[in-house]
Amino acid sequence: MTRPMRIAVTGAAGQIGYSLLFRIASGEMLGPDQPVIIQGLELPVAMNALEGVAMELTDSAFPLLHGVEVADDPKIAFKGADIVLLVGSRPRSAGMERADLIRVNGPIFTGQGQAIDTVAAEDAKVLVVGNPCNTNCLIAAAQARRVPRANFTAMTxxxxxxxxxxxxxxxxxxxxxxxxxxxxxxxxxxxxxxxxxxxxxxxxxxxxxxxxxxxxxxxxxxxxxxxxxxxxxxxxxxxxxxxxxxxxxxxxxxxxxxxxxxxxxxxxxxxxxxxxxxxxxxxxxxxxxxxxxxxxxxxxxxxxxxxxxxxxxxxxxxxxxxxxxx
Amino acid sequence: MTRPMRIAVTGAAGQIGYSLLFRIASGEMLGPDQPVIIQGLELPVAMNALEGVAMELTDSAFPLLHGVEVADDPKIAFKGADIVLLVGSRPRSAGMERADLIRVNGPIFTGQGQAIDTVAAEDAKVLVVGNPCNTNCLIAAAQARRVPRANFTAMTxxxxxxxxxxxxxxxxxxxxxxxxxxxxxxxxxxxxxxxxxxxxxxxxxxxxxxxxxxxxxxxxxxxxxxxxxxxxxxxxxxxxxxxxxxxxxxxxxxxxxxxxxxxxxxxxxxxxxxxxxxxxxxxxxxxxxxxxxxxxxxxxxxxxxxxxxxxxxxxxxxxxxxxxxx
CATH class of the missing domain: 3.90.110.10 (Lactate dehydrogenase/glycoside hydrolase, family 4, C-terminal)
Structure with a gap:
């Protein structure tokens, strides 16, 4: 049997995450022959909701879904991940300029980039969805020593x-x-x-x-x-x-x-x-x-x-x- | 080319609808060779939201999606439908017994059953998801004179x-x-x-x-x-x-x-x-x-x-x- 791929997803209980996880689990992302294990990351405050999403994934009886794991620490959630989808980010609040938004997201993506470089698969593929995604990706990629920098991509x-x-x-x-x-x-x-x-x-x-x-x-x-x-x-x-x-x-x-x-x-x-x-x-x-x-x-x-x-x-x-x- | 199937969905801008439509459009429901046209029904108050969902379906550039139509009248939304998914229903409000819930849903499913019998494809397949789904289905099926009663199903x-x-x-x-x-x-x-x-x-x-x-x-x-x-x-x-x-x-x-x-x-x-x-x-x-x-x-x-x-x-x-x- 094909080895399951580990897919880490941040913001996993958010709106995009909720639309995303079920389509990953059904085989739409990696094809009908590729088993997957989903590793969801959320903020501590959203862990209950993420547990609920994990229950619904189990309740969908997806033939390709070989496991669901949840964590509030990227060093756990990204462990062994073949693919890391950085979906979560701090949204813009009222009166915030684009530069402010970039600054508040900086520490998040620095930490997640470090976690990718430390615990993900050495050839992990990264997609940044959380905005501002190009520069968030740049920040995460700056931490890449072990994972090739070309594997860091952002979503257009x-x-x-x-x-x-x-x-x-x-x-x-x-x-x-x-x-x-x-x-x-x-x-x-x-x-x-x-x-x-x-x-x-x-x-x-x-x-x-x-x-x-x-x-x-x-x-x-x-x-x-x-x-x-x-x-x-x-x-x-x-x-x-x-x-x-x-x-x-x-x-x-x-x-x-x-x-x-x-x-x-x-x-x-x-x-x-x-x-x-x-x-x-x-x-x-x-x-x-x-x-x-x-x-x-x-x-x-x-x-x-x-x-x-x-x-x-x-x-x-x-x-x-x-x-x-x- | 295979003729597109028309899929009518009620409660199309609701939580279940939002999770459902994109997977219908991607081919997960009817397979990778079957084009589809989605016909969404919502209450008048939710038509703006449904327009937004239709925009997002367009924005997904699904190869199999040959059209998206929206309406607040089942006689329009069900027109020519090959498949009718009755997802929307009145939810239980505080203090409501199951019998009350069944009664408030009665007129909705009578009307939708009539619309199916009047305007859907003559061999339309019906799935009732909106609860209490078995009895809602019974109510809708009671209107079936043209569409075979065996085509009315509910979701377990x-x-x-x-x-x-x-x-x-x-x-x-x-x-x-x-x-x-x-x-x-x-x-x-x-x-x-x-x-x-x-x-x-x-x-x-x-x-x-x-x-x-x-x-x-x-x-x-x-x-x-x-x-x-x-x-x-x-x-x-x-x-x-x-x-x-x-x-x-x-x-x-x-x-x-x-x-x-x-x-x-x-x-x-x-x-x-x-x-x-x-x-x-x-x-x-x-x-x-x-x-x-x-x-x-x-x-x-x-x-x-x-x-x-x-x-x-x-x-x-x-x-x-x-x-x-x-």
Whole structure:
């Protein structure tokens, strides 16, 4: 029998965690042949709720679920973890600037990065979902001595999927027909959705859809979607964020199917003029299980180029804000 | 291409709905080759929230999701539906007896049964999740003139899965190794978990586990699990209930794999002394897509027989409470 993979999840009793764990346990993340053990982390105050979630996982009788463990200490929750999903983070409170938010999250991700480096599997794969995810990932990765730094990634797949969803709606196509969208940069309002090479049912998006819509409403919808969801639901995106985490890990492990690439925020090695080390969303090609490479040599349009600088500058400034933690 | 199936879901923006819709859209309920269109129903007051859920479904870019529609009128939401999941119901308020609860839900399920009979596909499959689900199902089925009454089912799969989960934990096995549990009767505290023919990794449960545990803590845990979840989570079971709905429909459509049977509450034709017409949980064998048959001729132990009468009596009394609606 295939050895079960250990999946550590932080914020496991939160909204995203609750949407995520059952889909991990059902096999959607790692495929129908891969048993899993879930290791949930929560704050001490949420341990009761997490016990309840663990009970519900047991009550689901998932054939692939070989165990559920819970802890309030990352050095326990991350032990032997093959995959670490850093979902929990301190949310923004009223009047808090982005820089403040980054600072309050610093110690959390420093501690979790240390725990990963100390107790997780030596080739652990890390996905940071908790915002600001790119810089939280940078902070965690700074602790990596034993675990390869390239294994630290952050999630822009929700932005990517939102772009796919909007293109499919506009073209009256299905999401499966939309390929090769790119999200560049930071998971923030400076992100750059890029449809220059995207296709729908084999047809070029720039040929198919008018540029005024692409540059205007489409671009704005993708960037501002999080706020629109809060407005409608009264709560932030949870199930769609969990779904994007499933997709990110699924594709990293099992490939992107007939897509050329997907969008993942990974450590820059200087591609496209992005300073080395920043956790930056690039088009990534999956070349084998847990093997990604940044797609290089794409010609960027003037419009994309001009927007790229703002997201690079923002990430560089976020790095400056936390430089004492790196 | 396979024609998309239309799945109507009531209470679509509620806790169970939120856990359910994304797993339907991802293909977990009907398999990886079956496109779906989701048709959500909510109360007028929850339409904003449902719009938000629909946005998140779009944002998940599910390859199999060919459409999301929302409505506050079952005659719109159920239109052409191949599958109708009646998840929403009026919850029990403080001081309300079970009979009161049944009465307040009566008009809801009468209306929804009429809508199914009027606008759903003529061979629509119905699963009632909203409690008291057996009798709510009876009420809805009473409206069926066009849709076959045998297509009206209620959910005891959560109880079934809870039993499997407890047996797996006790025997240190995985849920996939546990087979042929039965839940008899009503989805209420009178239900009868029956492990007389259950096996774990091929070994008979009555041989493997001591009868004091099976008759005592096991039986009680399965019956009282809902309350224990509320106590731990501060909220009722949602993700595990959604999972059981997925399993119920999945197995009804695609079969139970190497299980002899599963537990489904379906209209009795008089088997095992259960009065004809009651919606009663039986072991059901799936003989083809959307084909179930009640497993007949099982020899019941004295213990099971004695408990069966209580759950039969309860369901008969519930039927009496709503006889004017039937």
């Amino acid at each position: 797949r929700l932005d990517h999927n939102r772009a796919v969803g909007q293109l499919a709606l506009r073209a009256q196509a299905t999401p499966a027909q939309v390929k090769n969208v790119i999200i560049w940069g930071n998971h923030s309002s400076t992100m750059v959705p890029d449809t220059d090479r995207a296709t729908i049912d084999g047809r070029s998006v720039p040929d198919l859809l008018d540029s005024a819509w692409l540059e205007g409403p489409f671009d704005e919808t993708v960037r501002e979607r999080g706020k629109a969801i809060i407005q409608a639901r009264g709560k932030s995106s949870a199930a769609s964020a969990a779904n994007a985490a499933i997709d990110h890990i699924h594709d990293w492990f099992l490939g992107t199917g007939d897509q050329e690439w997907t969008s993942m925020a990974v450590p820059s090695q200087g591609q496209y003029g992005v300073p080395e080390g920043l956790i930056f969303s690039f088009p990534c090609r999956i070349t084998g299980p847990w093997q990604y490479e940044i797609v290089e040599g794409l010609e960027l349009s003037a419009s994309v180029k001009s927007k790229m600088q703002a997201t690079i500058d923002e990430l560089a400034s976020e790095r400056e804000t936390v430089k004492d933690l790196l | 799969r959560l109880d079934h899965n809870r039993a499997v989960g407890q047996l797996a934990l006790r025997a240190q096995a995985t849920p996939a190794q546990v087979k042929n549990v039965i839940i008899w009767g009503n989805h209420s505290s009178t239900m009868v978990p029956d492990t007389d023919r259950a096996t774990i990794d091929g070994r008979s449960v009555p041989d493997l586990l001591d009868s004091a545990w099976l008759e005592g803590p096991f039986d009680e845990t399965v019956r009282e699990r809902g309350k224990a979840i509320i106590q731990a989570r501060g909220k009722s079971s949602a993700a595990s209930a959604a999972n059981a709905a997925i399993d119920h429909i999945h197995d009804w459509f695609l079969g139970t794999g190497d299980q002899e049977w599963t537990s489904m509450a379906v209209p009795s034709q008089g088997q095992y002394g259960v009065p004809e017409g009651l919606i009663f949980s039986f072991p059901c064998r799936i003989t083809g897509p959307w084909q179930y048959e009640i497993v007949e001729g099982l020899e019941l132990s004295a213990s099971v027989k004695s408990k069966m009468q209580a759950t039969i009596d309860e369901l008969a009394s519930e039927r009496e409470t709503v006889k004017d609606l039937l």
